[in-house]
Amino acid sequence: MLTHFERSLVEALRPLPDHRLTAIVEVARLSPPERREVFDKFGNAGYPILYQEHFANLRDIGPWLFCSGKYTSLQGQYNFHHGLSKATGDTPISWLTSALEPSRLARHLGEAATASGPDGSTHLLRFYNEQAFPILHSRQDLPGIDHLLVPIHSWWLRDAELDRDDGEKGWRRYEGKDRADCCGVPPIHLDQACWDALTGDGSSQRLADLLGSLPGAPAIESYYPNWLAQVRSLLAKGRRLGLKQQADLDEFVLFLSLHANPLRGSAKLEAAFNAAFKDAVDGNQPLAQALKQRLPPRLLTSQSNV
Known part of the structure; x- marks a missing residue:
């Protein structure tokens, strides 16, 4: 029997045969056994988001984008969600749907990995996590953040506020622009209010x-x-x-x-x-x-x- 969230994912993907389900997993948050299982099962369909040369020392423990590989049918993508969820346990995951090919989507997301603060200095931006993303999504007026969301159809994050009475965990859906013809993120600049909210x-x-x-x-x-x-x-x-x-x-x-x-x-x-x-x-x-x-x-x- 499908969970409420699984039904939401399936129903979101059903009318969009050209869209793929992907997941952002921050490898450092996995236990060693979870890390081995994730890369054993999904490593061939995984792409590092910190792909830039200056992130070489963080790449293997940073965020990765995983997908269902060659299994692009609705059933294949459901199986991918079920398998990755089981392998990662309680580790927070961002689930995304997009028509942009996964390797290109990973490159797109990687361009949002840094941002300049109010003082002009550059910082690593964990834009994908459960604390930062809701704040950034609410600040699409800032340079770069709107572009981050352009190829995204939907973005789901765990939200305890939406937990169900039957014990099922709740997920909140955030809308993107759903334009796979546009990718690339210009430099992100955070104002003082956004900086305070993030820090x-x-x-x-x-x-x-x-x-x-x-x-x-x-x-x-x-x-x-x-x-x-x-x-x-x-x-x-x-x-x-x-x-x-x-x-x-x-x-x-x-x-x-x-x-x-x-x-x-x-x-x-x-x-x-x-x-x-x-x-x-x-x-x-x-x-x-x-x-x-x-x-x-x-x-x-x-x-x-x-």
């Missing part, structure tokens, strides 16, 4: 700790990385949309972390939130105060109330 300023860790301390929260050891990635992504989004005060950013993160679902399910609540948000951006009043005026008490999330 983890103190506010990100504080808010993640706060979410983990709420009554009924799952064990922080397993959920903390997911919360931290979510907090950093929302902080970047809040800054991009015009919030400047840290208290407003904190309120924005807490509210959407705790109440995004009821907000999406009610046009009235969504309109009230948007009006309160505009008040804060315009500097009329703090976001917490604006929300208090417009939303029912059960949805108030200021730090004094959580």
Whole structure:
């Protein structure tokens, strides 16, 4: 019986016979037995993302792109997903679909392996991992990031927030541009807000700790990385949309972390939130105060109330 995620992958691939399922695995995160099994079974259809000569010392432990090789049928790609998932255990994986041939896709992704920070210095960018990718996906206004997504149809990452009641692990889908005729990533330049979100300023860790301390929260050891990635992504989004005060950013993160679902399910609540948000951006009043005026008490999330 297929899992919910396996059905999602199959249904995404079924109408796209020219698309391939691939997976990014960071080899350093595999145990030695897992590493041997992955390369024994899939090494002939694997491509290093850090292919550049100056990454020679990192290549074998860095990210690799794996595919189903010559088995391009829907069944063959399902078998590839099943086999690689079993071989890698609980190691985080990024699953991608794209019409770009896998070896070319690996070269494309490799061009996003470095980025310049706000000070102009160059840094290795682990764009594919579960902390960084959601943040980068939300910052497609920055040079280079939009190009990274051009040949991608869909990108899936583990997301504990979407775990199912039956114990099945949840996955979040991120959309790309689905244009296989364009590949290549120009230099990526990160602004200060994106840099802070990726490197983890103190506010990100504080808010993640706060979410983990709420009554009924799952064990922080397993959920903390997911919360931290979510907090950093929302902080970047809040800054991009015009919030400047840290208290407003904190309120924005807490509210959407705790109440995004009821907000999406009610046009009235969504309109009230948007009006309160505009008040804060315009500097009329703090976001917490604006929300208090417009939303029912059960949805108030200021730090004094959580």
